[in-house]
Amino acid sequence: xxxxxxxxxxxxxxxxxxxxxxxxxxxxxxxxxxxxxxxxxxxxxxxxxxxxxxxxxxxxxxxxxxxxxxxxxxxxxxxxxxxxxxxxxxxxxxxxxxxxxxxxxxxxxxxxxxxxxxxxxxxxxxxxxxxxxxxxxxxxxxxxxxxxxxxxxxxxxxxxxxxxxxxxxxxxxxxxxxxxxxxxxxxxxxxxxxxxxxxxxxxxxxxxxxxxxxxxxxxxxxxxxxxxxxxxxxxxxxxxxxxxxxxxxxxxxxxxxxxxxxxxxxxxxxxxxxxxxxxxxxxxxxxxxxxxxxxxxxxxxxxxxxxxxxxxxxxxxxxxxxxxxxxxxxxxxxxxxxxxxxxxxxxxxxxxxxxxxxxxxxxxxxxxxxxxxxxxxxxxxxxxxxxxxxxxxxxxxxxxxxxxxxxxxxxxxxxxxxxxxxxxxxxxxxxxxxxxxxxxxxxxxxxxxxxxxxxxxxxxxxxxxxxxxxxxxxxxxxxxxxxxxxxxxxxxxxx
Amino acid sequence: xxxxxxxxxxxxxxxxxxxxxxxxxxxxxxxxxxxxxxxxxxxxxxxxxxxxxxxxxxxxxxxxxxxxxxxxxxxxxxxxxxxxxxxxxxxxxxxxxxxxxxxxxxxxxxxxxxxxxxxxxxxxxxxx
Numbered sequence: 001x002x003x004x005x006x007x008x009x010x011x012x013x014x015x016x017x018x019x020x021x022x023x024x025x026x027x028x029x030x031x032x033x034x035x036x037x038x039x040x041x042x043x044x045x046x047x048x049x050x051x052x053x054x055x056x057x058x059x060x061x062x063x064x065x066x067x068x069x070x071x072x073x074x075x076x077x078x079x080x081x082x083x084x085x086x087x088x089x090x091x092x093x094x095x096x097x098x099x100x101x102x103x104x105x106x107x108x109x110x111x112x113x114x115x116x117x118x119x120x121x122x123x124x125x126x127x128x129x130x131x132x133x134x135x136x137x138x139x140x141x142x143x144x145x146x147x148x149x150x151x152x153x154x155x156x157x158x159x160x161x162x163x164x165x166x167x168x169x170x171x172x173x174x175x176x177x178x179x180x181x182x183x184x185x186x187x188x189x190x191x192x193x194x195x196x197x198x199x200x201x202x203x204x205x206x207x208x209x210x211x212x213x214x215x216x217x218x219x220x221x222x223x224x225x226x227x228x229x230x231x232x233x234x235x236x237x238x239x240x241x242x243x244x245x246x247x248x249x250x251x252x253x254x255x256x257x258x259x260x261x262x263x264x265x266x267x268x269x270x271x272x273x274x275x276x277x278x279x280x281x282x283x284x285x286x287x288x289x290x291x292x293x294x295x296x297x298x299x300x301x302x303x304x305x306x307x308x309x310x311x312x313x314x315x316x317x318x319x320x321x322x323x324x325x326x327x328x329x330x331x332x333x334x335x336x337x338x339x340x341x342x343x344x345x346x347x348x349x350x351x352x353x354x355x356x357x358x359x360x361x362x363x364x365x366x367x368x369x370x371x372x373x374x375x376x377x378x379x380x381x382x383x384x385x386x387x388x389x390x391x392x393x394x395x396x397x398x399x400x401x402x403x404x405x406x407x408x409x410x411x412x413x414x415x416x417x418x419x420x421x422x423x424x425x426x427x428x429x430x431x432x433x434x435x436x437x438x439x440x441x442x443x444x445x446x447x448x449x450x451x452x453x454x455x456x457x458x459x460x461x462x463x464x465x466x467x468x469x470x471x472x473x474x475x476x477x478x479x480x481x482x483x484x485x486x487x488x489x490x491x492x493x494x495x
Numbered sequence: 496x497x498x499x500x501x502x503x504x505x506x507x508x509x510x511x512x513x514x515x516x517x518x519x520x521x522x523x524x525x526x527x528x529x530x531x532x533x534x535x536x537x538x539x540x541x542x543x544x545x546x547x548x549x550x551x552x553x554x555x556x557x558x559x560x561x562x563x564x565x566x567x568x569x570x571x572x573x574x575x576x577x578x579x580x581x582x583x584x585x586x587x588x589x590x591x592x593x594x595x596x597x598x599x600x601x602x603x604x605x606x607x608x609x610x611x612x613x614x615x616x617x618x619x620x621x622x623x
Contacts, residue, residue: 157590172532235609
């Protein structure tokens, strides 16, 4: 039973994808099946969280091979909670109904591809085997590509091509690094590999291959200087899929980096983590400057993702129980808030004049409820108490100062100010500014109704960021437990 | 000797692939990436150790053979990687053909529809 539960992060989405393919000619039934599959995935993930909530790690070795030879799924508390959060986002994104043409939302391929993406994400969070991780990255890559080009217009194809080239190069590097490390140590199991690397200490080849692995994971995570696929591809997606992508795609890369760096022996960590920290700070600054420049909601938010990934990587670079807990807290916070903002951006575009802020305005009077939800999510992204973003940033900044990394902490605070600037820009342009004069003579009728699913999804996410902000301690306790489990990987391995 | 041959082959294939991938023609980029992928596959094949060894098969009931035994894992890995690479290759070629049919362009530098460049006055461009 527990073995079945351990493979459910992959099994449920794959079965749902197959069912969605079978129902391709019955769109309503397919949408229902897809939503039911996502809910089942969420239920399994919650069961997993309950199973590992005490700090245990659920390890399943396929084919009953002994450790470290078996391909294993090791679901630790952090992975289980991240799968649950991904599943929640999938349910909410699928609850947003398909509207409007030319976005691929009506294609019968959309639901199978979404569940293919979910299977890749579930596998990447669950697996404890590096080659298996590479396979799940490829599953994610091909499904994500399908979703990007589904719109079928030239801009979708171009975005898909850029996503393909940079991510394909990244996965080739992942493969090279994994193969090299296998040749050196004879291990593919991540915990056993890290242990074997610790015994090699100063071997320059080991260091070079480890650096290659971290660089390739940085490409997957969208960290500086490899983030260019992210703002190129995200803005062409329809808002519901955009929310899903922002919650899933880069987080898997950050989590893999987290796992690799958590187990590193001290002398290797001292070599690599400062580099990661400075790259993270640079990514924070570059991302937020890109966001400050743009006027298209989708592009602003996509560049903000680059900046926020910088915060997560910074927390990874800080290391230790508190650093890892801060990174996990930031990942969860960002999944909730950024997806909510992308959904709200889509709703703003639908009720105003598209995504370009220069042409929109007057939404505060027209849609007060939308303004409340946006203000909550944007304030959380900036890091204003009592919202989840405040605690996420507090944990990162406090840990930076505690470890004597004053430049990193100061940069994190300064970037918060620039984040405030670009959120205020959206607020002023879309909500406060009077609606621009319409050039055509048609009087604006009553505003079009927004889909109930989109309201439900964004209100749930905004409510969650408020709830986490008001009572962060249970989550922080859980994540500290999870970080502790990550810091001692392979405790069960034969020495 | 065989190890050196494989090493040179990996390096030459990767260099050729990188050269093609850095050009601006879309099809050349794709072919370049596929070549880099092939060199990675060859590298995976090589990490298992090259040279004379016994097959890693032990009859039931018999003890393991003396002497070096081949590592069977890289072959399984490389087979997986080849299959995945093949699927991505098909997708990439189809994507480039669709792009060329749709836009008539084969220049990577002209792909600005998803990322419109700045307007003449320096303000950000419009995304459809």
